[in-house]
Amino acid sequence: MQALTTRAKQVQRKPLSWVERIYLWNIFKGMLITFSHIFKKQPTIHYPEQKRTFSPVFRGLHVLNRDEEGRERCTACGLCAVACPAEAITMEAAERMQGEEHLYREEKYAAKYEINMLRCIFCGLCEEACPKDAIYLSETFTPSDFTRESFIYGKENLLIPDPVKQPEAFAKARGLN
Amino acid sequence: MAEQQLFKVTIDNITVEVPAGTTILNAARKIGGEVAPPAMCYYSKLKDSGGKCRTCLVEVSKGSEKDPRPMPKLVASCRTTVMDGMEVKNITSEKALDARKGVVEFLLINHPLDCPICDQAGECDLQNLSYEHGNEGTRYEFQRRTFEKHSLGPYIQLHMTRCILCFRCVYTADQLTNKREHGILDRGDHSEIATYIEKSLENDFIGNVIDVCPVGALTDRTFRFKNRVWFTKPVDAHRDCPTCSGRAQLWMRGDEVFRVTARKDEWGEVMDTPDGKPGWICNTCRFEKKNTSDWVIEGPTKVDRHSVISQGHYIGMKVPNETFQPLMKGREPKLMMDIHDVSEVNKTNIDLSLIEGPATSETFSPDA
16 A cells, blocks of 8 residues: 555564663653753743733724713624624613613613623624724633633623723723733 | 507617606616616605605616707606607716715715614615715715604604605605605705604504605614614515505514514515505504414515625525434433523513513613
8 A cells, every 4th residue: 555645654563672671761761852851942931920912913802892981882783793703692782761871872772792702703803893883802811611601791791891980990901000 | 548659768778668658767677687776765656756866867868769869967767757769878877876976975964874773774775875876984074963853653763863855754644544644844954754743653554654764764663673684584474454465574583573564575665465556564564463473474585695684594504414312322412501591682581572662771670
């Protein structure tokens, strides 16, 4: 049979010699390679203490934006959901009632907004589709977890803190300090 | 009656024979496709409609066989009748396309950028028109006109800012209902659709103004903000209705009927019933029958592949054979999570399609 690659080697079936049978020489050879790595540059970092800088186009966890008065920008137009190739986004809209003008920017708002982070592929098409600057992909990872339930992100997980009522939390979320 | 005289008319180098008295627009619609000029105010099922929006402007490069001079100006094709040997240029005329671009800009001057909120988005004639013919930006620097909110009752939601004053709804009320209760008040920049004294529109058949409205000025209040057009699936259905033809289109999601409209033809107008009459539907069918048990469903409506409404309709999808059960000796696969246990959306205790008006924060409050 013709070999699939030029690097294929015939397996040697001949019995091991005495030096090979006690393995000491092979262990020594292996340890030599291990020790030599002590003097080489480390490719890994100590993750939670050290963090790598993100690329400027990194697409991480989603954020639902507010305007400068702290009102939610999302109007539940459904363009992010229609653009989403993984069909991870669902929402339910509601009409703004009288007295809720300080909460929502427009007449209609997303009463429920959910992203299934198990489905999300972080392509950023929702961000691109949004006509209201309401959804952004931030520079953070989705935290890992042991249960699947915790990956259904609702509005309480996604909304950015209110810049008027919680300025510190807002600045932290924006990565300003 | 003597045989009707046939006129030969050439539109964009395609010749068609039409009876005398046909308008250029209808002759072009007979050819179909791109040749037919767009129309915002003309509605073939409404008498006297047309001649207001000027989007159907075409260039007549040869008046007729007897008088071959071209017409000096662009003409509104919905109001100009054909002559024998007439030659019309629509998409082949740069002048007409440029004029149409100007008309779109004028129509959009006072039209708010409401599309993310508007329920008409996705099936809006003005949206389609401005995609095809309009400019990307606006040159208008002034405040758009605003109006005081005017209620038209529990069924019809009026957004006067979106109106382009096409008069279609006025003709509909005149020609379909026994008494017209709304009209255009004031004039010029101030003209608005309203009832003179705050009155709700409750005539039978008045719901058809929603279907004829080319923009989102008149929308269905029972569907308001419930869902987006492209997430609902249109199916053809009929029911035995004593007042109307009962042939309608249901906009469904799962088993829920979110909205009922009349069926539309390729020009966005109400489709004819088999006996040749326009298939207007009555208010009962449109607003009250929101259960699948009320209707006999005929099957999914054919939607143009390029329409946003056809997104997510997985037609011809082949589901692969499930291999788990035969391999595991009939054991069911263990579900790690049922999305409906976790998700806050589409809760089974809130039937959005059955509540009367739009959902509010009260609908979703925990004690509701």
